[in-house]
Amino acid sequence: MRGKGLTASTLRALLEASYSGESNPIGKWNEDEGLSTDTAHVYVNANGQVVVAHRGTEGTASDWGNNLKYASTGEIGYKQTDRFKESKAVQKAAEAKYGADKISTIGHSQGGLLAELLGKDSKEIITVNKATSPWSDNSGGSNQYDIRSDCDKVSMFKDPFKKERRNDTTIKGKRNWYGGCKDSVKEHSYDILKRRDDNEMFGDEEFTRDLDRKYNDQENLDYRIKSIMDMTGKTEEEARKVIQGGSTCMSKGSGASRCWSGYSPVPGKAPFSKGSCRRSFSSAGRLPVSAGLEGKGVSVYSKKKAKSLGVEIKPSTKKGKKIDVFKDDKLIASIGAKGYKDYAIHLAESGKEVADKRRKAYKMRHEKDRHTPGTPGFYADKILW
Numbered sequence: 001m002r003g004k005g006l007t008a009s010t011l012r013a014l015l016e017a018s019y020s021g022e023s024n025p026i027g028k029w030n031e032d033e034g035l036s037t038d039t040a041h042v043y044v045n046a047n048g049q050v051v052v053a054h055r056g057t058e059g060t061a062s063d064w065g066n067n068l069k070y071a072s073t074g075e076i077g078y079k080q081t082d083r084f085k086e087s088k089a090v091q092k093a094a095e096a097k098y099g100a101d102k103i104s105t106i107g108h109s110q111g112g113l114l115a116e117l118l119g120k121d122s123k124e125i126i127t128v129n130k131a132t133s134p135w136s137d138n139s140g141g142s143n144q145y146d147i148r149s150d151c152d153k154v155s156m157f158k159d160p161f162k163k164e165r166r167n168d169t170t171i172k173g174k175r176n177w178y179g180g181c182k183d184s185v186k187e188h189s190y191d192i193l194k195r196r197d198d199n200e201m202f203g204d205e206e207f208t209r210d211l212d213r214k215y216n217d218q219e220n221l222d223y224r225i226k227s228i229m230d231m232t233g234k235t236e237e238e239a240r241k242v243i244q245g246g247s248t249c250m251s252k253g254s255g256a257s258r259c260w261s262g263y264s265p266v267p268g269k270a271p272f273s274k275g276s277c278r279r280s281f282s283s284a285g286r287l288p289v290s291a292g293l294e295g296k297g298v299s300v301y302s303k304k305k306a307k308s309l310g311v312e313i314k315p316s317t318k319k320g321k322k323i324d325v326f327k328d329d330k331l332i333a334s335i336g337a338k339g340y341k342d343y344a345i346h347l348a349e350s351g352k353e354v355a356d357k358r359r360k361a362y363k364m365r366h367e368k369d370r371h372t373p374g375t376p377g378f379y380a381d382k383i384l385w
Helices: 008-020 061-078 080-097 111-118 190-195 205-232 238-244 300-309 344-350 352-365 376-384
Strands: 029-031 040-043 052-053 103-108 124-128 146-148 170-171 263-265 275-280 312-315 322-328 332-336
Touching: 008 029, 008 040, 008 052, 008 103, 008 124, 008 190, 040 080, 052 080, 052 111, 061 080, 080 103, 080 111, 103 111, 103 146, 111 124, 111 352, 124 190, 124 312, 170 190, 205 238, 300 312, 300 344, 300 376, 322 376, 344 352
Parallel strands: 052 103, 103 124, 124 146, 146 170
Antiparallel strands: 029 040, 040 052, 263 275, 312 322, 322 332
16 A cells, blocks of 8 residues: 555654644644544644544553453444444544545554444545454455554454455564564554654545645645735735736836845746745845745754754854754754755745655655764754755
């Protein structure tokens, strides 16, 4: 399976939030607290995608009783439990509010079982190490994507006469010296997703692509309006008229440039659209508004990334480097080659599609040196990309 519903890092963050109750687990995802309960959470993305995340077993006696009920009686007995009924109510409420065709239903362990049973009408179902039973089919429908470790015992039962589907992903479990599974308990965790690239996608490709396209169109329009307002002093209404062709005056003064100092217009690009200005290599001028640069070369994007890691960044004083990384006012790394673009700059100049491709290429090139915490490679990966 190579789908495009949720990235591995987003899926992992949402599953973790289904246990912790985090209301803003990652990026542009926020919880609909009016629909969510302790066992089923509803998250909404800025692009319109909705996720219903069913929590796995938390460890209470009643929750283990639910597992026992499923193991001994299969789906028939499990559907009589209060846990199933509560989760069903949240699923139906989310589908009624947002539309089943916009919903990705996900879950880990017992939550994966609930996702399979309740998400049949949703656009896609994504499970990680879902609970299985010898008394059930456990295969799911065509809109279901199952991910499991080959060392996990909870998700091991399946129909022996059915082949693994294209929608299924099996992750190799950690082995001991003689080739046996090292720790089947740890293999049941959703942390097995850490063994896949953060940007690997799971789920329905066309679903998320269409949502992102619609969102990016609106985001690009908002960006053009803001750019015109910032650069010319026009009101929002006047900026909209410029875009719609209602006005030919692009700036306050006649002859003023529609690009920031140090940048020149790109032929054929709509004025003030993303990628409509490019660097004039004879100048070290400022980047376009959307790069969100503060000072010389430190983007708002990178500052937010640094803050999430508990460090501070400043323009580098080291020759040939872009950014210095500080922790407790102590310099711990210098990252980024001066003159080279990072994710924020690619996003500003060329849009999300190009930026994502550049990010993927960077991560592949630096696969060996970007995973060790505290190293320059680690900070470059996390802050610049």
